[in-house]
Amino acid sequence: MTPKRFLSTLCLTVLTLVVMAQPKAKYVFYFIGDGMGVNQVNAAETFLAACEGRIGMKPLCFTQFPYLGLVSTYSASSGVTDSAAAGTALASGVKTKNAAVGVLPDLTTPVNSVAWHAQQHGAAVGIATSVSVNHATPAVFYAHVPERHAYHEIGRQLPLSGFDFFAGSDILKPQPKEGGKDLYQQAADKGYKIVRGYDEFLQQANRQKKLILLQPLRDSKQNDYAIPYKLDRKPENLSLEQITQAGIRFLSERQKERNGFFLMIEGGMIDMACHSNDGAGFIHELIDMDSCVQIAYEFYKKKPDSTLIVVTADHETGGLSLGRGKYALHLEKLLHQKMSFFAYPRHLAALRREKGSAFSWDVVRQDLKENFGFWEGLELTEAQTERLHKAYEQLVDDSSENKKSLYNSVDPVSYTASQIMDEHSLIGWQSNGHSNGFVGVYAIGVGAEQFAGQIDNTEIPLKIMRAAGWE
Structure with a gap:
């Protein structure tokens, strides 16, 4: 072997050893605040300071993470994205057309999500949300349809994913149009235990291999689209905190026979409140999601060398402004x-x-x-x-x-x-829809340094997979 070739081989070997020696994220938390632009985050921190009687900001848990980036959100068909296209970018790293779920812009070719890659590498997988489990954002992690409102088809694909844990308000459009088994029975046939409410989860969790946690039936009869808003929530209602705790508990047990876990948690009702231009509503939802990030952060503190937490949003909703002309808020x-x-x-x-x-x-x-x-x-x-x-x-x-x-x-x-x-x-709103405003990405843990700077939403799942070794 020539000296030059020997040196080249040595460098490649050293580089390979360095890459192999780098720690991997065994436990990945992926939080998506639907509609949570940078002004929504600003509003929540300003509100918390105002509650203490002072002008300023009181930091949320995730805004204190060491790495922060600004994220562009446009879709393949528009400068203003919807949740399906933005979710597909955040899940699979590709741009697609508005309304499309888990497919390329041709609306046919499926794309695999970071959750799928985690599963292929032996990790336990959980998909959780404060809205329905077959709504756009959770759907992009397991389904492939050209139209986000195809709720029954999305729900049919849910148990086919084989993911370990799902949680949300309910399953929309469970009844088939032409007879046959409903979506609850289809899930049960694939080995999923459906439980309603956190108490029933605690009773059943240890005995199940796959589980779907939904809100109590009495609450779904009132509104199956989402769990109650934080402002309206009663002690007997299912909360996003309970959903987060359930996901961590269930996946922690499942990962003992697997290889770590991936848990996506969506704060879906930030978006709903912003669509209604409800200032207090979205602020309380955002703070509620941050309390779930705090739960994940407590997990991180026990396993800092093997955990990654990423918090971001799919888009901004409402064109929120903090001020209406007066120099006051x-x-x-x-x-x-x-x-x-x-x-x-x-x-x-x-x-x-x-x-x-x-x-x-x-x-x-x-x-x-x-x-x-x-x-x-x-x-x-x-x-x-x-x-x-x-x-x-x-x-x-x-x-x-x-x-x-x-x-x-x-x-x-x-x-x-x-x-x-x-x-x-003195809150102002531009519309009842989405905008092209920047959203943030906040990260801590293994591989978190990748998320600093200005990036596109398609880069986020790729960076997560790189940090976890799921490429």
Whole structure:
């Protein structure tokens, strides 16, 4: 062997040994805050500081991670993406057209997700969300369809993935159009145990190989699309924290006979609240997701040499601005809001049914005072009061039409109340849809240094796979 060839061989051997010696991420947490642009994160931290009576910011758990990047989100068909295309980029590292799930822009060729690669390398896999398990973002990790609203087909593909753990509000469109087994039975036939609520999970988890955790049936009858908002949640409701704890517990047991785990957790209702331009709603959802990141961070502190946590978003929703022209911001006033603008129209409708002909302006005024602090904690102008009174008159007029966003229908009183909350807090919204605003990526653990700087959303799953050795 010539000296030159010997030196080349030696360098290659040393490089190979160095690569082999680098630690790998055995445990991977992948958090996706749906609709969580950088201004949404800013708002949550500003709100937390305002709650302490000061101007400034109180850091969330994930914003204190050592590596931070800015992420572009455009899709193959538009500068403004939807969740399906953005999710496909975050899951599989490819751009596709809006509405497409797990396929190339030809809408036919399937692409494999980071979850699939984790499974192929022997890791246990979990897909969890605060919305339905066959909604766009969770779907991109296991399904391949040209249209995100093909809920039944997506749900049919869920158990075919063979992933170990799923969790969310429910399974949308479970009944087949032409008879046959529903999606619950199809999952059961593939070895999945379906449990409802965290208590039932605790009873069943140790005896199961594959599991789907859903909210209690009574809650799904009210809304199968998502678990209750943090603002509306009762102790008996399934929470995203419980879903996170369940995922870690179940996968930790499964990985003993496998090779680590991959757990994706979506804070899906940040997006829903932003679609409704609900300031308090999205802030509480974002803080709620951060509490789940904190749970993962506690796991990381026990295994820092083998864990990676990545937190990002699929897109920004609402075109949120923090300020409305005045050099001021009063997010502390959102503390007066006791109910989301998803729940309040239903609450108001129930109140109207209860009161019947006694459903007067005084009744509505008192209810607004109790749920939003109007005329008490928040002083309203005469013009604002008049707008609410006019909205009440429109509400009792059966010919009035509700305002609609992507996930919600809002009566005139609820719509006007949300506008007034924005006026007091000085939050501004550009639309009820998505924007092309940057989102952040925040990382800690093995391979986290890859996520610093400005990157595209397609790079994130590739970097995760590189950190874990799942390429």
